[in-house]
Amino acid sequence: MNNRDIIVIGASAGGVTALKQVLSALPAGFTTPIFVVQHVAPYTTSLLPQVLNHAGRLKAVHPKDNEVIQPGYVYVAPPDHHLLIEDHHVIVKKGPKENRFRPSIDALFRSAAYTFGTRVIGVVLTGLLNDGTSGMWSVKRMGGLCVVQAPEDAMYASMPESVMEFVEVDYVVPLTEIASLLCKLTQDEAPEAPSISQAEKDRIETEVQIAAQENAFNMGVLSMGNPTFLTCPECHGALVGFKEGKLIRYRCHTGHAYTASALLAEVTKSVEEAFWNTIRGLEETVMLLDQSATLLEEAGDHEGAAEFRRRADNTRERAEKLHELVYKQEQMSAASVIDLTKNSESSA
Numbered sequence: 002m003n004n005r006d007i008i009v010i011g012a013s014a015g016g017v018t019a020l021k022q023v024l025s026a027l028p029a030g031f032t033t034p035i036f037v038v039q040h041v042a043p044y045t046t047s048l049l050p051q052v053l054n055h056a057g058r059l060k061a062v063h064p065k066d067n068e069v070i071q072p073g074y075v076y077v078a079p080p081d082h083h084l085l086i087e088d089h090h091v092i093v094k095k096g097p098k099e100n101r102f103r104p105s106i107d108a109l110f111r112s113a114a115y116t117f118g119t120r121v122i123g124v125v126l127t128g129l130l131n132d133g134t135s136g137m138w139s140v141k142r143m144g145g146l147c148v149v150q151a152p153e154d155a156m157y158a159s160m161p162e163s164v165m166e167f168v169e170v171d172y173v174v175p176l177t178e179i180a181s182l183l184c185k186l187t188q189d190e191a192p193e194a195p196s197i198s199q200a201e202k203d204r205i206e207t208e209v210q211i212a213a214q215e216n217a218f219n220m221g222v223l224s225m226g227n228p229t230f231l232t233c234p235e236c237h238g239a240l241v242g243f244k245e246g247k248l249i250r251y252r253c254h255t256g257h258a259y260t261a262s263a264l265l266a267e268v269t270k271s272v273e274e275a276f277w278n279t280i281r282g283l284e285e286t287v288m289l290l291d292q293s294a295t296l297l298e299e300a301g302d303h304e305g306a307a308e309f310r311r312r313a314d315n316t317r318e319r320a321e322k323l324h325e326l327v328y329k330q331e332q333m334s335a336a337s338v339i340d341l342t343k344n345s346e347s348s349a
Contacts, residue, residue, distance in 0.1 A: 002190050002191070003120050003190070003191050004120070004187060004188065004189060004190055004191060005119070005120050005121070005122050005145075005146060005186055005187055005189050005190075005191050006033050006034075006120050006187060006191075007033070007034065007036075007086070007113055007117045007120050007121045007122065008033055008034070008035045008036070008121075008122045008124065008183060008187070009035075009036045009037075009038075009086075009109055009110050009113045009121060009122070009123050009124070009136075009140070010023070010035060010036070010037045010038070010123075010124040010125075010126065011037075011038050011039075011106030011109065011110065011123075011124070011125050011126065011128070011132065011133040011136070011160070012037070012038070012039050012040070012106075012125075012126040012127060012128055012160075013039070013040040013106075013127070013128025013129055013130070013132065013157070013160060014040075014127065014128050014129045014156065014157040015126075015127035015128065015155065015156030015157050016039045016040070016126055016127055016128060017039065017049065017052065018156070019126040019127050019150065019155075019156070019176055020037065020039060020049075020053060020056075020126070021052065021053065021056040021057070022056075022176050022177070023124075023126075023176065023179050023180050023183075024053050024056055024057035024059060024061070024075065024180075025056045025057045025058075026057075026177075026179075026180030026181070027057060027058065027059060027180050027183070027184070028058065028184070029058040029059075030073075031058075031059060031073055031184065031187075032072040032073045033072070033073070033183075033187045034070050034071065034072060034073065034074050034075075034076065035059070035074070035075045035076070036075075036076045036078075036084060036086060036091075036109055036113065037049075037061075037075060037076065037077045037078065037084075038078045038084055038104045038105065038106045038109045039077065039078070040102055040104075040106075040128070040132070041080050042080065043080055043081035043103065044080070044081075045080050046080070047063065047077070047079060047080050049061070049077050050062050050063055050075075050077050053075060053077070057075075059073055059074065059075050060073065060074050060075065061074075061075035061076075061077055062074060062075070062076060062077065063077055063078075063079045064076045064077075064079075064084070064091040064093060065091075065093065066091075066092060066093040066094065067090050067091070067092065068090065068091045068093075069089060069090055069091075070086070070089050070090065070091060076091055078093075078104035078109065079093060079104075080104075081095065081103055081104075082094060082095050082103065082104055083095070083096050083103060083104050083105055083108045083109070083212045083213070084104050084108075084109050085108060085109060085112040085209065085212055085213055086109070086112045086113045086116050086117070087112065087116060087209075087213070088116065092112070092213050094212065094213045094214045095214065096108070096211060096212040096213055096214045096215075096256065097211060097212070097217070097255060097256030097257045097258070098235065098257055098258075099132070099135075099212070099257070099258040099259075100130065100131070100132045100258065100259055100260060100263040101235075101259075101263065101267065102132050105132060105136075105212070105258075106125070106132045106133035106136055107132055107133060107134070107135045107136035107258070108136065108208075108209075108212040109136065110123050110133065110135075110136025110137055110139060110140050111135070111136045111139045111205060111208055111209055111212075112209045112212065112213075113140065113145075114136070114139040114140045114142070114143040114145055114205070115139070115143065115202075115205050115206055115209050117145075118143045118144050118145065118191075118194045119143070119144035119145060119191040119192050119193070119194055119195075120145070120191045121140050121143070121145035121146070122145060122146045122148060122183065122186055122187070123136070123137050123140040123141075123145055123146065123147050123148065124148045124149070124150075124179065124183075125137060125148075125149045125150065125160050125161055125164050126149075126150045126155065126160070126161070126176070127150060127155035127156045127157045127158070127160065127161070128155075128157055128159060128160035128161075129157050129159045129160065130159055130160065130163075130262075130263065130266075131159065131160060131163035131260055131262060131263065132160065133160055133163070133164060134160075134163045134164050134166075134167050134168065134248060134260065135245060135248060135250055135258075135260060137164050137168050138167060138168050138245045138246060138248060139205055139245075141168050141169060142195070142197060142201075142245075143194065143195070143197070143205075144191075144192060144193075144194050144195045146171045146172070146186060147164070147168055147169070147170045147171045147172070148170075148171060148172045148173075148174065148179065148182065148183075148186075149161040149164050149165060149170055149172070149173055150173075150174070150175070150176055150179065151173050151174060151175045152165070152173075154175040154176055155176075161173075166247075167245075167246060167247050167248040168246070203225075204225050204226075204243070207220050207221075207222060207225060208252070208258070211252075211256045211258075212256075217252070217253075217254060217255055217256035218254045218255065222241065222252055222254060222256070223239065223241055223254050225241065225243075226241030226242050226243045226251075226252065227241060227242045227243075228241055228242075229241060229242050229251065231251065231264070232253075233253035233255070233257050233259075234259075234264070234267035234268060234270070234271055235253075235257045235267075236253060236255050236257060238253035238254045238255045238257070239253060239254050240252065240253050240259075240264075241253075241254075248260065248261075249261040251264055273327065276323060276326065276327040277327065279323060280320055280323050280324060280327065283316055283317075283319055283320035283323065284317075284320050286313075286316050287313050287316050287317045287320065290309050290310070290312050290313035290316065291309075291310070291313050293309045294306040294307075294309035294310045294313065297309060
């Protein structure tokens with residue numbers, strides 16, 4: 002019988018400080034491997050392993066693809082690459098983004114849940130938006146344990162709050178208690194796996210393989226969810242919907258994935274960009290009309306110049322009205338959408 006001997010941790014804004022505090026409190030003899038996704042910009046050179054090595058007693062590394070998992074190591078996702086677990090190896094791949102992130106917390110958690118089931122302990126720390134919620138749902142669904150940093154203790158509470166909203170959480174603890182809790186939980190035997198349908202197992206496996214750069218379209222992802230009339234904000238591919246408890250998610254046929262709130266945030270962003278592109282076009286039209294009017298005046302065609310000036314004024318007026326409209330356009334961040342979802346569910 003195995004213990005709960007796989008730990009996956011997800012963090013975003015404020016996460017470096019939180020990770021340092023957790024890892025610094027773990028003892029040198031802690032043998033459970035830890036896998037970490039901390040959101041970082043894709044174009045940066047990450048020094049997080051060195052930072053964590055300096056803070057704690059465990060060895061932190063950016064793993065190479067197909068590296069064998071070692072006891073007591075901390076495996077940190079490299080920038081712009083998903084970190085996945087397959088059998089006893091670490092998989093590092095540049096698969097499609099999830100919720101606009103690569104590395105994705107959801108992708109790591111989902112792969113751990115599929116591979117190790119009840120042996121997994123998932124931990125979500127401070128962060129904005131809701132990456133980690135779907136992955137934690139898979140951890141819980143496959144019999145793993147769910148730990149979140151207490152929202153009032155987190156530098157940014159959105160990620161822990163989102164997990165608590167959509168997943169049945171096992172432990173909600175402040176940062177100072179997480180290390181001791183992990184030491185305790187890793188001594189427990191992992192229970193038997195829960196019973197889930199083969200179709201659900203197949204979908205989780207497919208999503209893990211998509212993150213590992215398998216072809217989503219050839220794997221039949223469009224037949225694994227409910228068809229929608231929505232399109233992917235990143236590639237404009239067709240989206241299908243999945244429901245995980247109360248959580249609604251979408252994935253396109255090329256592989257990009259979104260929660261409903263992340264998708265709405267991207268669609269809202271696209272609307273704003275469309276407004277600004279229209280304003281730019283109108284203002285360029287004004288410049289061209291004014292230039293043409295000036296040339297006509299220099300050529301002595303004052304009647305033609307007046308007509309071009311009139312058209313420029315009309316176009317300028319339309320651009321100003323659009324300016325007013327775009328500033329009134331509500332900016333729906335994913336966090337505000339989560340609040341809307343909570344309100345609708347509480348009133349249902």
